[in-house]
Amino acid sequence: MDKKIKFNTKNLDLFYGDFQALKSINMEIGEKEVTAFIGPSGCGKSTFLRCLNRMNDLIDGVTIKGEILFDEKDINGDIDVINLRTRVGMVFQKPNPFPMSIYENIAYGPKCQGMKDKTQLDTLVKESLVKAALWEEVKDRLNKSALGLSGGQQQRLCIARTIAMNPEVILMDEPTSALDPIATAKIEDLMSSLKKDFTIIIVTHSMQQAGRISDKTAFFLMGEVIEFNETPIIFTNPNDKRTEDYITGRFG
Amino acid sequence: MRVEFNEELRMIKDEILLMSALTEKMLSDSVLALKSKDNELAKAVIERDDLVDAKEIELQLIVSKVIATQGPVATDLRRLAATYKIITNLERIADLAVNISKRVLELSDVVYMKRLVDIPRACELAQKLLKLAIQAFVHEDISRLREVVDLEDEIDALNIQIHHDCLAYMIDNTKNIHQGSVFIFVGSYLERIGDHATNIFETVFYIVTGDYIDFNDLDEEIISQTLALQKKIDSI
Numbered sequence: 197m198d199k200k201i202k203f204n205t206k207n208l209d210l211f212y213g214d215f216q217a218l219k220s221i222n223m224e225i226g227e228k229e230v231t232a233f234i235g236p237s238g239c240g241k242s243t244f245l246r247c248l249n250r251m252n253d254l255i256d257g258v259t260i261k262g263e264i265l266f267d268e269k270d271i272n273g274d275i276d277v278i279n280l281r282t283r284v285g286m287v288f289q290k291p292n293p294f295p296m297s298i299y300e301n302i303a304y305g306p307k308c309q310g311m312k313d314k315t316q317l318d319t320l321v322k323e324s325l326v327k328a329a330l331w332e333e334v335k336d337r338l339n340k341s342a343l344g345l346s347g348g349q350q351q352r353l354c355i356a357r358t359i360a361m362n363p364e365v366i367l368m369d370e371p372t373s374a375l376d377p378i379a380t381a382k383i384e385d386l387m388s389s390l391k392k393d394f395t396i397i398i399v400t401h402s403m404q405q406a407g408r409i410s411d412k413t414a415f416f417l418m419g420e421v422i423e424f425n426e427t428p429i430i431f432t433n434p435n436d437k438r439t440e441d442y443i444t445g446r447f448g
Numbered sequence: 449m450r451v452e453f454n455e456e457l458r459m460i461k462d463e464i465l466l467m468s469a470l471t472e473k474m475l476s477d478s479v480l481a482l483k484s485k486d487n488e489l490a491k492a493v494i495e496r497d498d499l500v501d502a503k504e505i506e507l508q509l510i511v512s513k514v515i516a517t518q519g520p521v522a523t524d525l526r527r528l529a530a531t532y533k534i535i536t537n538l539e540r541i542a543d544l545a546v547n548i549s550k551r552v553l554e555l556s557d558v559v560y561m562k563r564l565v566d567i568p569r570a571c572e573l574a575q576k577l578l579k580l581a582i583q584a585f586v587h588e589d590i591s592r593l594r595e596v597v598d599l600e601d602e603i604d605a606l607n608i609q610i611h612h613d614c615l616a617y618m619i620d621n622t623k624n625i626h627q628g629s630v631f632i633f634v635g636s637y638l639e640r641i642g643d644h645a646t647n648i649f650e651t652v653f654y655i656v657t658g659d660y661i662d663f664n665d666l667d668e669e670i671i672s673q674t675l676a677l678q679k680k681i682d683s684i
Contacts, residue, residue: 404519431521433658437684440522445450 199226202395208262217243219419230396232406235416241399249284285358289370291350293342298334301342305361328356329386348379368398384409407431415439453518467503468582471542478548479571483564490552500542504535530651537644544637551630561617561624570606570638581648590656591678596649603642610635
C-alpha cells in the first residue's frame with residue numbers, strides 16, 4: 197500500500213524581496229518517513245523546511261506563491277498558525293533549551309496549552325524523555341537546570357520538548373552539526389525509533405548522515421529540487437549528473 | 449576537487465592493470481608451455497601465482513582503506529565495490545593458468561596424440577576477452593558488449609569441440625586416455641577463464657549503469673539500450 201502523503205507542495209516559489217530563493221518546488225513527503233534535504237549552502241533547503249511550519253512569516257519581505265498542502269489543506273491559507281506549529285514541531289541547529297529545569301523545559305508547552313494536572317504532566321514529561329532516549333540519564337535530576345546538560349543531551353531535551361506537544365511532523369534543521377560523533381549517533385538512533393510515530397524532515401550537510409537515516413533524499417541546488425528519490429538510489433546511482441557531482445564532492 | 453581521493457582511485461586502477469597484465473601473461477605462457485612442452489615455463493607460471501595473490505590482498509586492503517576514509521558514494525562507490533569483484537576474478541584466472549601449467553608437468557613424458565590447435569585458439573580468444581573486459585574497465589566503456597557475448601560463445605563451442613575430439617582419440621586408443629582427459633580439463637579451464645573475463649565485463653556494466661545483468665540473458669533490446677546509454681555518457 198502506498199504511504200499517505202503528509203506534505204504536498206505545488207509550484208512553490210519563495211522570494212526574499214526580489215531574490216527568488218525557491219523555484220517551483222513540487223514535492224510529496226510521505227507520512228512516518230524520514231526525508232532528508234541536502235545541497236550546498238544557500239540552495240534553499242532550510243528556507244523550504246521553514247515554509248512547512250510557516251517560520252518564514254517571521255522574516256520581512258518574504259513572498260510565497262504556490263501551495264503547501266498539509267494533510268491536503270493549504271497552510272498558507274486561512275489557518276491557525278499556532279496550531280500548525282504544534283502539529284509541525286521544529287528542532288534547530290544549536291540546542292536551545294529554556295533557562296529552566298529539565299522538567300519545566302518539557303512541561304512548558306503543554307502548560308501553555310492548558311494542561312495543569314500534575315500527574316498528567318509528570319507522565320508526559322517521563323514519556324517524552326523516554327521517547328527522546330534521555331530519561332535514564334536525567335531521571336534523578338529533573339529539577340536541575342537544563343543548561344547543565346551536555347550539548348547532545350540538550351539537543352535530545354529539545355527533541356523531547358517537541359515530542360511533548362505530540363506533533364505529527366518534526367522538522368530538524370541540521371540537528372547534529374554542533375554535536376560530537378557519539379551524541380550524533382544517539383540522535384540518529386533516536387530518529388529511527390521516532391519515525392514509527394512521527395514524520396521527520398531533516399536538513400543535513402552530512403551526506404553520510406542522510407544516507408544512514410533517511411528513506412528519501414531531496415537534492416537542492418540554487419532554489420530548485422534537482423532530484424528527489426529513494427535514498428539508496430541517490431547514493432548509489434543518482435539520475436542527475438549534478439546530484440552525482442555534489443554527493444561525490446566534485447561540485448565546483 | 450578531491451585531489452587525494454582522485455589520486456587514490458587512479459592508483460587503484462593502475463594496480464588492477466598491473467594485476468591484469470600479470471594474469472594475462474600467466475595465461476598465455478601456460479598454454480605456450482602446453483603447446484611447446486616447456487616444463488621450465490610451466491614452473492615459472494606456477495611461481496608467478498604468488499605475485500597475483502599478493503596483489504589481490506594488497507588491493508583489497510587499499511580499497512577497504514579508501515572506503516573507510518573517503519566515504520565514497522554513487523559512481524565512486526560502484527567503482528570501489530566493483531574492484532573487489534574484478535580482482536577476485538583476476539585471481540581465479542591466474543589460478544586456472546596455474547592448473548594448466550600443472551597439467552603440462554603431468555604430460556612431460558608423453559608424446560601428444562595430435563598437434564594442439566583448438567586449445568591455443570581457445571586461449572587466444574580467452575585472452576582477447578580478458579583484454580576487452582580490462583579495456584572496458586579502464587575507459588568505463590561498455591559499448592563492445594556484443595563482442596564479449598560472441599567471444600564467450602565461441603570459447604564455449606571450442607570447449608565442446610575439444611571434448612568431442614579428445615573422446616574420439618581416447619575411444620580409438622586407450623593409451624590416449626591420460627592425455628585426452630588432461631586436454632579435456634584444459635578446455636574446461638579455458639572456458640571458465642572466459643566466464644571470469646565476462647564477469648569482469650559485467651562488473652564494468654554495473655559501474656557504468658548501476659545495474660547487474662547476466663550476459664547469458666542479453667537480448668537485442670538490452671544491447672541497443674546499453675549502446676544508447678554509452679553514447680549519452682560519452683556526449684556529457
